[in-house]
Amino acid sequence: MSIRPSRSWIILVLAGVLALSLVLVGCGKQLSGSVSVGGSTTVQPLAQALADAFQQKHTDVGITVAGGGTAAGIKGANEGTFDIGAASRDLTTGDPALVTHLLAKDGIGIITSPGNPVTGLTKAQVVSIFSGAITNWRDVGGPNHAIDVFVRESGSGTRTAFQELVMGSENITSSALQQTSSGGIRQAVAGDPNAIGFESLAYLDSSIKALDIDGVPATQETAKDGTYPIVRPLYFLTKEQPTGLVKDFIDFCQSVEGQQIVEDNGYIAVK
Amino acid sequence: MPRASARLTQKMAMVCVWATGAITVFALLVIIGYTLYRGLPHVGWSFLTTPPRGGTSGAGGISTVIVATLYLMGLTLVILVPLGVGAAVYLAEYAPDNRLTRLIRFGTEVLAGVPSIVFGMFGFALLVIALHFKFSILSGALTLVCLLLPTLIRTSEEAIKAVPRSYREAALALGATKWQTTWRVTLPAAIAGIATGIILCIGRAMGETAALYVTMGGTTALPTSLLSSGRTLAVHLYYLATVTNNLDGAFAVGVILIIVIVVTNSITTWLSQRFRGRMAGGA
Amino acid sequence: MRARYLIDRSSRTLLLVCAFLTLVVLAAIAVYTFMFALPAIREVGLWHFLFGKVWRPESGLYGILPMIVGSVVVTLGALILAVPLGIGCAILLAEVAPQRVRQFLRPAVELLVGIPSVVYGLVGLVIVVPLVRRIEGPGLSVAAGIIVLAVMILPTIVSISEDSIRAVPKSHKEGALALGATHWQTIWRVLLPSARSGIVASVVLGMGRAIGEAMAMIMVLGMAPRIPSSLFSPASTLAGMIAAEAPEASGVHRSALFAMSVVLFLLIIVINGVALAIMRRGSRAQGIS
Numbered sequence: 070m071s072i073r074p075s076r077s078w079i080i081l082v083l084a085g086v087l088a089l090s091l092v093l094v095g096c097g098k099q100l101s102g103s104v105s106v107g108g109s110t111t112v113q114p115l116a117q118a119l120a121d122a123f124q125q126k127h128t129d130v131g132i133t134v135a136g137g138g139t140a141a142g143i144k145g146a147n148e149g150t151f152d153i154g155a156a157s158r159d160l161t162t163g164d165p166a167l168v169t170h171l172l173a174k175d176g177i178g179i180i181t182s183p184g185n186p187v188t189g190l191t192k193a194q195v196v197s198i199f200s201g202a203i204t205n206w207r208d209v210g211g212p213n214h215a216i217d218v219f220v221r222e223s224g225s226g227t228r229t230a231f232q233e234l235v236m237g238s239e240n241i242t243s244s245a246l247q248q249t250s251s252g253g254i255r256q257a258v259a260g261d262p263n264a265i266g267f268e269s270l271a272y273l274d275s276s277i278k279a280l281d282i283d284g285v286p287a288t289q290e291t292a293k294d295g296t297y298p299i300v301r302p303l304y305f306l307t308k309e310q311p312t313g314l315v316k317d318f319i320d321f322c323q324s325v326e327g328q329q330i331v332e333d334n335g336y337i338a339v340k
Numbered sequence: 341m342p343r344a345s346a347r348l349t350q351k352m353a354m355v356c357v358w359a360t361g362a363i364t365v366f367a368l369l370v371i372i373g374y375t376l377y378r379g380l381p382h383v384g385w386s387f388l389t390t391p392p393r394g395g396t397s398g399a400g401g402i403s404t405v406i407v408a409t410l411y412l413m414g415l416t417l418v419i420l421v422p423l424g425v426g427a428a429v430y431l432a433e434y435a436p437d438n439r440l441t442r443l444i445r446f447g448t449e450v451l452a453g454v455p456s457i458v459f460g461m462f463g464f465a466l467l468v469i470a471l472h473f474k475f476s477i478l479s480g481a482l483t484l485v486c487l488l489l490p491t492l493i494r495t496s497e498e499a500i501k502a503v504p505r506s507y508r509e510a511a512l513a514l515g516a517t518k519w520q521t522t523w524r525v526t527l528p529a530a531i532a533g534i535a536t537g538i539i540l541c542i543g544r545a546m547g548e549t550a551a552l553y554v555t556m557g558g559t560t561a562l563p564t565s566l567l568s569s570g571r572t573l574a575v576h577l578y579y580l581a582t583v584t585n586n587l588d589g590a591f592a593v594g595v596i597l598i599i600v601i602v603v604t605n606s607i608t609t610w611l612s613q614r615f616r617g618r619m620a621g622g623a
Numbered sequence: 624m625r626a627r628y629l630i631d632r633s634s635r636t637l638l639l640v641c642a643f644l645t646l647v648v649l650a651a652i653a654v655y656t657f658m659f660a661l662p663a664i665r666e667v668g669l670w671h672f673l674f675g676k677v678w679r680p681e682s683g684l685y686g687i688l689p690m691i692v693g694s695v696v697v698t699l700g701a702l703i704l705a706v707p708l709g710i711g712c713a714i715l716l717a718e719v720a721p722q723r724v725r726q727f728l729r730p731a732v733e734l735l736v737g738i739p740s741v742v743y744g745l746v747g748l749v750i751v752v753p754l755v756r757r758i759e760g761p762g763l764s765v766a767a768g769i770i771v772l773a774v775m776i777l778p779t780i781v782s783i784s785e786d787s788i789r790a791v792p793k794s795h796k797e798g799a800l801a802l803g804a805t806h807w808q809t810i811w812r813v814l815l816p817s818a819r820s821g822i823v824a825s826v827v828l829g830m831g832r833a834i835g836e837a838m839a840m841i842m843v844l845g846m847a848p849r850i851p852s853s854l855f856s857p858a859s860t861l862a863g864m865i866a867a868e869a870p871e872a873s874g875v876h877r878s879a880l881f882a883m884s885v886v887l888f889l890l891i892i893v894i895n896g897v898a899l900a901i902m903r904r905g906s907r908a909q910g911i912s
Contacts (some may be wrong), residue, residue, distance in 0.1 A: 455835025
């Protein structure tokens with residue numbers, strides 16, 4: 070004895086067929102050329118711009134750009150999760166041995182919200198603020214208010230570079246609020262008049278401002294000519310010497326055309 | 341107890357109770373209202389059909405995200421439903437009351453309590469890295485299957501158990517084997533309850549972020565195969581909110597998610613009413 | 624005839640395999656998580672891991688006490704807010720509100736149960752955080768986390784508690800009223816205690832959701848790896864920190880995150896156990912079977 074298929078039974082079967090067909094559609098074609106890039110969020114907009122330009126010239130290629138932070142990029146390149154890992158600092162002894170391809174240089178700006186009256190700090194003041202020694206804006210010429218310190222998460226290349234180039238042996242205070250991407254820092258600092266953070270200079274827009282460090286304004290030019298003290302390299306990393314499509318893409322990024330895109334996006338070319 | 345003070349207590353208690361209702365309604369209005377207010381203006385045909393601009397601007401629409409979400413749902417359901425319903429059928433119809441059965445039930449209860457980020461870490465270590473599935477829809481789907489299995493088993497088992505015994509007895513009396521009875525009589529009778537469970541899982545999967553954040557990757561490109569990376573709607577919302585300045589876009593995605601939940605809730609309600617009606621008329 | 628018999632026997636085995644799969648998944652998660660967690664515990668030492676106050680992976684320091692404290696504080700705070708509100712609203716829906724109000728309110732609560740946590744986090748980020756900042760501190764704070772979590776678990780508590788109150792047999796209520804109790808006395812002394820197990824279950828469910836919440840907490844807590852000094856200072860939770868650092872961690876750092884997963888899971892089991900014990904003791908004292 071069986072029960073006539075009721076309406077809900079039919080709906081369920083149809084749904085199952087739909088689900089199955091979606092899956093089968095997905096099982097089909099794999100793009101002939103695809104490259105996955107991932108890692109540093111500092112590099113991410115640049116990698117995206119380069120990928121867009123490359124894909125315009127070679128329309129049957131798909132390049133996906135993910136974020137996740139420099140450590141994720143290093144790890145991903147090493148473990149094969151990404152074809153190209155993006156990093157915003159030099160590799161150190163603790164990192165796996167990867168092939169580095171210098172992509173660009175980038176300055177790190179100390180950023181505050183535009184409404185903050187403070188326009189510049191000395192490097193020593195920056196260290197004191199980020200280590201928690203100075204906790205009030207009035208100690209550096211600002212209003213009487215607690216300083217909200219924003220930093221990147223511990224795997225961030227920008228944070229590691231900031232630690233090395235600025236903090237030195239001082240530790241970043243544990244009261245610092247963590248954001249998990251460059252965009253996140255920008256958004257957090259833009260929204261908080263008492264905030265301070267560090268950020269890739271290429272991320273500067275009207276929602277935040279970068280402070281002068283030791284009297285030197287933070288711009289693409291000063292970073293380029295070396296007067297601005299906080300500059301670090303940006304890398305593409307591959308597990309071995311790249312071949313095929315990966316090599317083509319990296320060559321493109323290091324070519325004259327690619328480096329022009331680097332400059333246009335606010336980073337520093339490394340011809 | 342003197343009547344007057346009891347009535348006074350009651351009056352005060354009722355005020356408090358109505359106050360809690362008012363606060364709950366307020367919270368509801370704020371969340372749904374503000375999301376609609378800020379997101380609805382940005383939800384339109386172009387939003388749904390344009391791909392998102394990668395990087396950190398957050399501009400563009402959500403077309404590739406919708407496709408990735410559908411792929412993920414499809415793959416997850418194809419694996420989850422047979423496994424979950426199969427396990428439920430076993431537990432409801434075949435399982436003897438022995439140690440193994442108790443262990444399986446215990447395992448299901450424990451799995452139900454595991455937070456989704458733990459599933460995510462597990463999926464990340466096992467699927468993405470060790471099995472080299474990379475950040476992909478496959479990794480995400482398998483992780484979701486593990487996460488949703490307890491829910492589906494629980495609801496399906498309830499639905500199957502609710503089928504009156506007389507159905508099975510009549511089938512067996514007519515000479516059907518146990519399998520025939522289950523497949524042609526019991527399961528069809530329980531279908532509404534099972535469907536409710538499946539819809540519930542869909543709703544939960546749509547909202548899941550943590551587990552997919554670490555197993556699916558975060559690319560905005562159109563996924564072309566099961567090994568492609570991608571974003572679901574909820575994950576895309578998270579990225580928009582934390583990485584880009586496009587908060588309006590984030591709210592627009594929120595509107596879409598709310599609509600999805602309204603739809604799944606409605607279907608569930610309709611199904612369970614039908615379910616109740618059918619059972620009442622059965623026996 | 625033979626075919627039918629074969630199908631019957633093989634289907635039984637197939638279904639058993641399906642059911643067994645849940646055990647396999649659970650075992651795999653348990654084994655893998657423990658395995659990956661061991662290197663960190665071996666390197667740092669269990670004591671320093673659980674009670675260390677400093678979490679600084681770049682210096683090799685892996686103390687998770689700030690995250691444990693953060694998780695407990697935020698969850699407890701959310702429960703303190705959500706449980707009274709939730710039970711009150713459940714009473715309202717089950718006993719007090721007229722049908723018209725209930726018809727609107729109940730589906731609304733069901734809708735809230737299903738809304739993804741990232742939406743709650745988003746609204747928290749855009750509305751609650753600036754509000755808290757007006758009072759004190761950066762806004763990304765324990766207070767913001769508590770409010771967001773409370774609103775997130777409120778619908779769960781309301782809907783399940785309401786079902787429990789409704790499920791109390793009418794005879795209990797009618798008996799009390801017949802004895803001269805007021806409506807409120809009936810609710811407070813008869814209905815609520817009878818519905819106790821369902822209400823506690825809803826609270827346990829809400830608590831599980833709160834302590835396991837990752838993304839929304841990343842958005843509103845500030846993820847500062849430090850024991851919060853006040854309601855308005857930032858904090859971090861176990862689940863949030865794991866999700867925030869997982870994509871990039873490797874080596875000992877990644878292992879430490881797995882160890883945090885273990886701690887998180889154990890914490891949930893302990894709290895669940897405590898809640899169930901309270902429930903069992905309470906019902907025994909009441910003499911309710």
